[in-house]
Amino acid sequence: MIPRYIINFSTREMENVDCQYIVIGSGIAGLFTAIKASAFARVTVLTKKGLADSNTEQAQGGIAAAVGEADSPLLHFEDTLTAGAGLCEEEAVRILVNEGPDRVKELLEWGAAFDRSGGTLSLTQEGAHRRRRILHAGDNTGGEIHRTLARKVKEIDRIEVLENHMVVDLLTEGKRCRGLIAVDGEGRLKCFWAPIIVLASGGAGQVYLHTTNPAVATGDGIALAYRAGAEVMDMEFVQFHPTALSLPGAPPFLISEALRGEGAYLRNQAGERFMARYHPLAELAPRDVVARAIVKEMERTGSNAVYLDVTHLDPELIRRRFPTVTAGCARYGIDITRQPVPVAPAAHYMMGGVRTDVNGATSVDGLYACGEVASLGVHGANRLASNSLLDGLVFGERIVNTTRKKLAEQRGEGTGRREVTFSGLQEGIKNCDELRQELRQLMWEKVGIIRDGRDLEKAREWFQGKMAVLEHAAATREVMETWNMLVVGELIARAALLRTESRGAHYRRDFPERRDDVWRRHIVLRREDA
Ligand code: SIN
Numbered sequence: 001m002i003p004r005y006i007i008n009f010s011t012r013e014m015e016n017v018d019c020q021y022i023v024i025g026s027g028i029a030g031l032f033t034a035i036k037a038s039a040f041a042r043v044t045v046l047t048k049k050g051l052a053d054s055n056t057e058q059a060q061g062g063i064a065a066a067v068g069e070a071d072s073p074l075l076h077f078e079d080t081l082t083a084g085a086g087l088c089e090e091e092a093v094r095i096l097v098n099e100g101p102d103r104v105k106e107l108l109e110w111g112a113a114f115d116r117s118g119g120t121l122s123l124t125q126e127g128a129h130r131r132r133r134i135l136h137a138g139d140n141t142g143g144e145i146h147r148t149l150a151r152k153v154k155e156i157d158r159i160e161v162l163e164n165h166m167v168v169d170l171l172t173e174g175k176r177c178r179g180l181i182a183v184d185g186e187g188r189l190k191c192f193w194a195p196i197i198v199l200a201s202g203g204a205g206q207v208y209l210h211t212t213n214p215a216v217a218t219g220d221g222i223a224l225a226y227r228a229g230a231e232v233m234d235m236e237f238v239q240f241h242p243t244a245l246s247l248p249g250a251p252p253f254l255i256s257e258a259l260r261g262e263g264a265y266l267r268n269q270a271g272e273r274f275m276a277r278y279h280p281l282a283e284l285a286p287r288d289v290v291a292r293a294i295v296k297e298m299e300r301t302g303s304n305a306v307y308l309d310v311t312h313l314d315p316e317l318i319r320r321r322f323p324t325v326t327a328g329c330a331r332y333g334i335d336i337t338r339q340p341v342p343v344a345p346a347a348h349y350m351m352g353g354v355r356t357d358v359n360g361a362t363s364v365d366g367l368y369a370c371g372e373v374a375s376l377g378v379h380g381a382n383r384l385a386s387n388s389l390l391d392g393l394v395f396g397e398r399i400v401n402t403t404r405k406k407l408a409e410q411r412g413e414g415t416g417r418r419e420v421t422f423s424g425l426q427e428g429i430k431n432c433d434e435l436r437q438e439l440r441q442l443m444w445e446k447v448g449i450i451r452d453g454r455d456l457e458k459a460r461e462w463f464q465g466k467m468a469v470l471e472h473a474a475a476t477r478e479v480m481e482t483w484n485m486l487v488v489g490e491l492i493a494r495a496a497l498l499r500t501e502s503r504g505a506h507y508r509r510d511f512p513e514r515r516d517d518v519w520r521r522h523i524v525l526r527r528e529d530a
Contacts, residue, residue: 001528002467003425004227005169006474006483009181010421011191018415019044019194021407022180024167024221027054028142029371029392030200031149032103036400037198038158041407044192046165046182048201051150053216055202055372056389059142060256060324061126062134063107064386065100068123071131073097080387083128083286084380085504086520087234092358092378096387096394103393104135112148113137125261126385128286132261134386139256139322145389165190166477167220170197170228170367171420177228177367178416183477193415195366196403199225199354200396203372206481207489208347209444212244212254218481219488221373225354226487229530231363233375233522234352235488236495236506239383240449241348242266242290245329245341246305252346253328255308257385260284262321265309266294267340269301288382288505291345295449298344307340345449349388351379351505352495355524360399363526368403370395377522381504428475435469436482439489447493452509456497463490495523 019042023034026047034043047053066076076097081088108114114135115122123132137144153159164185171179171191179193201221205213226232243260244252260266260283268274278293279285285293294306310318315337319326322336329336353375360368371392378391442462446455466486474480501515502508 002227002470002487005422005425006470006480007168008423008425008473009189011181012419012421014181014189014191016191016193016417018417019192021403022046022192022194022197023200024198025054025200025202025371025373026051026161027056027200027202027371027392028145028149028389029396030198031146031153032393033198033200033370033396033399034159035149035152035156036397037403038156040404041158043159044194045153045159045161046167046192047161047163048166048220049216050163051161052146053214054146055213055217056142056392057146058212058214058254059389060139060254061258062124062136062141062386063104063145063389064129064133064384065104065135065390066097066133067101067104067121067135068131068133071133073101075131076133079129080384081380083382083384085382086380086514086516087377087503087522088380089377092376095358095398096378096391099394099397100390103390103397107145107148107393110148110152112145114141114144124258125284126257127260127284127290128281128384134258134261136258139258139324142389166480167201167224168480169224171418172228172364173418175229176365178418183480193417195410195413195415196407197367198360198399199367199369199373200371200392201373203350204485204488205347207440207443207485207492208448209440210244210252210344210346212241212252212346212348218485220481220484221369222353222491223484223487225362225364225367225369226491226527228364228367229527230367231355231524231526232353232491233355233524234377234495235491235525236499236523237351237381237504238347238492239287239349239351239505240291240345242287242294242345243308243343244346245332246344247332247342250332252344255325255341255343256322257287259308259310259322259325263313265312266290267307267309268297269303269306286382287385288507291449292507294345305342305344308343309340310336311338311340349383351375351381351383352492358398359402360395361402368399370399381506425473426471428473429469429479430475432479432482435466436485439482439485443489443492447489447496450507450509451496453497456493459493460497463493491525495525498523
């Protein structure tokens with residue numbers, strides 16, 4: 001069984017800090033929640049690296065909201081449901097599409113400079129959207145949103161940001177979360193106590209060999225919530241972005257879906273457009289469909305990549321609208337206006353995560369979650385493009401509204417500071433680079449875009465064989481991350497093996513059909529002893 005903690009500790013031997021409201025993570029969900037909660041609480045934001053190190057900062061395409069004249073929340077609702085392949089929770093989606101436009105208005109009021117044309121917001125298109133409804137800032141939309149939120153955070157005295165603070169584990173008492181242990185940049189362990197703790201620590205793309213996610217995305221939030229007894233849901237649903245740069249020696253840099261929204265073609269090794277053979281929406285089919293079609297074309301033609309082609313589009317428009325992609329490809333000698341870009345799918349987004357209700361409450365009292373780390377069924381089995389930034393805002397706001405009341409009820413109860421000790425783990429492990437690499441390779445090959453029972457069994461056996469390593473204390477941050485990746489990888493493999501059908505991002509070669517009679521339901525996992 002997975003040990004409850006990944007280090008031996010005694011809170012008596014650490015600095016103890018009493019807080020009112022803790023937010024873990026500094027992407028869109030974390031910073032938005034912190035800003036809003038600062039209206040009624042002193043907020044401490046703990047972030048593993050720098051303030052800007054998150055998936056949000058790298059989000060290119062945009063943020064979806066029904067703000068266009070020909071659009072409506074109902075159309076956005078229907079498109080989200082269709083992409084979600086029968087597994088979206090309708091109440092959550094309704095909240096997302098109805099409350100989304102107001103949250104986006106707030107970002108605009110706070111100074112987010114989304115692109116405009118002739119004074120009105122210019123909206124782009126992405127896969128599976130029936131309307132142009134993606135607000136964007138060139139192809140660095142996440143960067144623009146992050147700068148806007150970070151600027152605001154810095155203006156608010158009641159928010160303290162602690163960078164380089166990695167959360168090691170949550171401290172619970174029965175079914176209640178009381179605090180957490182973090183390790184700072186100098187390797188000192190510290191204990192933080194608070195009545196409200198919000199997990200907004202992002203995704204887990206690093207468990208896969210190829211990912212668009214930054215190095216910090218090691219699934220820590222899911223792993224530490226699971227160890228603390230929280231339920232996790234939909235772990236088998238991992239979204240693979242169809243188009244990441246695929247060049248030997250280059251990282252799988254994201255090539256935004258918005259390029260296809262503006263008319264880019266996908267071509268195979270032979271130069272043929274192939275998407276129409278797979279889906280009537282061709283290049284604008286849902287992401288899971290495009291990713292699988294690309295894998296099939298690569299297999300069919302014996303190639304490591306297909307090609308994203310914008311050479312038929314106005315070069316000036318491409319350079320102006322997509323400066324990040326243009327510059328990113330130019331670093332590797334590719335002028336996208338003149339030559340097609342080699343691309344292949346890469347792990348991009350977790351639909352699964354820590355299970356919450358529509359107000360962000362997890363199954364552990366005092367612990368809330370929003371953004372990519374959370375799972376409430378709003379994205380179903382396949383997230384609609386550009387719904388993730390919106391999700392961070394909408395459900396961050398809902399947590400704020402719920403916790404405002406909770407905090408008022410609990411005033412005077414103190415932070416819940418306790419003395420906790422834990423021992424029993426064997427000698428600390430300082431290096432596990434090989435194990436991490438093996439895990440990422442295994443996840444890619446056996447729990448990747450196209451799965452089958454035999455491979456998933458092998459993956460489970462591999463995890464079972466490795467789990468004993470978790471009985472050793474994690475002596476460095478890198479090992480802590482790897483221990484978290486083991487937990488998250490195992491959860492993904494376990495859920496993928498359980499789901500004997502194909503739906504959305506989860507495709508089983510041995511069960512290629514969607515089986516609504518049996519599987520229109522979520523898989524929820526929690527520790528055996530929780
Ligand atoms: C992209 O720009 O293609 C990524 C947007 C998203 O993941 O929603």
